[in-house]
Amino acid sequence: MNLSIKPFKIRQHSVIPGFGITMGLSLLYITLLVLIPVLMVFISSSSIGLTKFWDIASSDRVLASLKVSFGTSFLAAAINAVFGLLLAWVLERYTFPGKRIIDGLIDLPFALPTAVAGISLTTLYAQNGWIGKLFAPLGIRISYTPLGITVALIFISFPFVVRTVQPVLQSIDSEVEEAAACLGATRFQTFRKIIIPELLPSIITGFALAFARALGEYGSVVFISGNMPLKTEITPLLIRTKLEQYDYAGGTAVAVIMLVISFIMLLIINLFQWWASNRHKSS
Amino acid sequence: MAGSIPVHIKRTKQNQIQKRTAKDKKIVPVFLTAIALIFFVLMLLVPLVSVFVKAFEQGVSVYYAAISDPMALKAIKLTLFTMSIVLPINTAFGLIAAWAVAKFKFIGKNLLITIIDLPFAISPVVAGLIFVLLFSTSHGLLAPLLNAWGIKVIFAPPGIILATLFVTLPFVARELIPLMEAQGTAEEEAALTLGASGFKTFWLITLPNVKWALMYGVMLTAARAAGEFGAVSVVSGHIRGLTNTVPLHVEILYNEYKFSAAFAVASLLALIAVINLIIKNIADWKIRQQA
Numbered sequence: 001m002n003l004s005i006k007p008f009k010i011r012q013h014s015v016i017p018g019f020g021i022t023m024g025l026s027l028l029y030i031t032l033l034v035l036i037p038v039l040m041v042f043i044s045s046s047s048i049g050l051t052k053f054w055d056i057a058s059s060d061r062v063l064a065s066l067k068v069s070f071g072t073s074f075l076a077a078a079i080n081a082v083f084g085l086l087l088a089w090v091l092e093r094y095t096f097p098g099k100r101i102i103d104g105l106i107d108l109p110f111a112l113p114t115a116v117a118g119i120s121l122t123t124l125y126a127q128n129g130w131i132g133k134l135f136a137p138l139g140i141r142i143s144y145t146p147l148g149i150t151v152a153l154i155f156i157s158f159p160f161v162v163r164t165v166q167p168v169l170q171s172i173d174s175e176v177e178e179a180a181a182c183l184g185a186t187r188f189q190t191f192r193k194i195i196i197p198e199l200l201p202s203i204i205t206g207f208a209l210a211f212a213r214a215l216g217e218y219g220s221v222v223f224i225s226g227n228m229p230l231k232t233e234i235t236p237l238l239i240r241t242k243l244e245q246y247d248y249a250g251g252t253a254v255a256v257i258m259l260v261i262s263f264i265m266l267l268i269i270n271l272f273q274w275w276a277s278n279r280h281k282s283s
Numbered sequence: 284m285a286g287s288i289p290v291h292i293k294r295t296k297q298n299q300i301q302k303r304t305a306k307d308k309k310i311v312p313v314f315l316t317a318i319a320l321i322f323f324v325l326m327l328l329v330p331l332v333s334v335f336v337k338a339f340e341q342g343v344s345v346y347y348a349a350i351s352d353p354m355a356l357k358a359i360k361l362t363l364f365t366m367s368i369v370l371p372i373n374t375a376f377g378l379i380a381a382w383a384v385a386k387f388k389f390i391g392k393n394l395l396i397t398i399i400d401l402p403f404a405i406s407p408v409v410a411g412l413i414f415v416l417l418f419s420t421s422h423g424l425l426a427p428l429l430n431a432w433g434i435k436v437i438f439a440p441p442g443i444i445l446a447t448l449f450v451t452l453p454f455v456a457r458e459l460i461p462l463m464e465a466q467g468t469a470e471e472e473a474a475l476t477l478g479a480s481g482f483k484t485f486w487l488i489t490l491p492n493v494k495w496a497l498m499y500g501v502m503l504t505a506a507r508a509a510g511e512f513g514a515v516s517v518v519s520g521h522i523r524g525l526t527n528t529v530p531l532h533v534e535i536l537y538n539e540y541k542f543s544a545a546f547a548v549a550s551l552l553a554l555i556a557v558i559n560l561i562i563k564n565i566a567d568w569k570i571r572q573q574a
Contacts, residue, residue: 011389017481111556113510216406219512
């Protein structure tokens with residue numbers, strides 16, 4: 001029996017100086033700016049009381065807003081999973097003029113302020129806008145409908161799937177694909193049986209990141225949604241409305257729901273990222 | 284000569300594969316590229332271009348009038364003031380946190396990274412509400428204190444700065460941590476062994492190694508600080524000339540149906556985004572060259 005106890009150490013020894021001071025300052029700043037304020041939301045929500053909290057959470061308007069938020073975010077993330085994979089594939093595997101510029105512009109939604117994206121998309125997809133005009137004769141309205149919300153969410157969460165898939169696609173050995181081709185697989189079979197399983201963790205991670213971002217989005221959606229309660233009102237907007245009506249308890253209760261959803265999404269994303277980086281280590 | 288036959292067989296097989304891939308090289312890639320490009324142009328390029336087109340739709344004089352309007356200038360001033368406080372603080376935090384996380388091995392590292400990421404995961408509106416719940420003079424937890432001292436945070440610039448600090452906290456750290464972890468500690472250890480002080484090591488070794496990632500992180504922070512809408516909109520109270528930032532000014536103009544003016548002011552923010560992307564691509568290229 002081995003009785004030797006490994007000395008418990010919070011960190012491994014290192015000759016690099018400054019751990020105490022940098023860690024201390026980081027923790028202090030994060031605690032003051034993030035941890036305490038976030039905790040305060042939970043503390044002030046506890047003063048609402050469980051029955052009132054449940055009344056707010058199960059009210060028609062809150063449930064309708066959650067339905068709109070989840071529905072449009074899921075659709076946007078799913079569309080981005082498909083087109084993000086397609087763009088990553090095209091950018092990594094094919095050559096065509098302007099490729100580098102397109103690759104550089106993929107991150108645009110991260111850099112463009114959401115309000116700018118919001119007014120631009122709303123104008124484009126309105127019935128007399130450049131793109132909305134094409135759909136108007138078909139009887140499809142985009143701006144001021146859930147479809148418009150989805151368009152805005154596709155825009156703001158677009159880069160996630162492309163940027164998580166690209167590096168994995170780069171790292172796949174071409175030898176594996178060549179081997180599949182030598183063994184008689186068609187290109188589509190190789191894609192379905194070799195490439196997709198390899199890319200799956202990164203596609204799902206990108207999807208989850210896009211979905212989480214879309215759920216919390218406010219700036220672009222507020223312009224394009226039309227903000228009709230029960231129809232095109234997303235949850236972040238409902239919080240804003242409740243605050244403007246000085247309904248702080250209502251706003252806090254809905255915010256707690258959003259925060260819990262954010263934490264769950266963060267946990268899921270971390271699990272997927274861990275899966276993506278560790279799945280080859282055990283075998 | 285003995286090896287010549289297998290080589291020959293391999294070649295014909297390779298030729299067959301090449302022939303087959305060459306055949307579907309014609310249709311499938313062209314088709315896929317076309318779909319990807321259509322999606323890209325419709326979803327990303329057209330919205331960006333339309334900002335500038337709409338901004339100049341009614342001529343340069345309208346554009347100039349919109350951005351030189353006193354209210355617009357005040358909004359620009361407030362945004363620049365907010366950036367001048369947020370950028371140094373969050374850059375310093377990013378460097379400090381990246382040093383602590385990337386250069387040492389300790390328990391709870393992943394938890395710390397997750398907490399640094401937290402502001403990304405939280406909806407901007409909730410971020411704004413967090414500070415309203417703390418600092419509102421009518422409902423906030425700190426209301427008695429603030430009223431006694433006569434300090435206004437919410438519906439005033441300090442609230443805008445706090446909300447902006449919160450939403451931009453992760454950017455610099457998130458750009459630096461993966462790069463500094465990949466670079467390891469060998470160079471720093473060498474410098475320290477040769478007698479350099481800790482700060483000198485950081486200044487002469489670490490900082491030059493990460494300067495492009497740092498620059499991109501700062502640019503992202505700047506773009507987000509200038510463009511943050513949701514969180515700032517909750518804490519600002521939209522007092523014209525006093526607590527209106529540039530994106531909030533865009534919203535007001537848009538809601539007043541002054542579309543050309545709204546797009547003119549928005550084009551300033553879009554310009555920052557374009558500059559941002561250019562710097563990001565230079566940074567990516569430089570980092571790849573170093574590696």
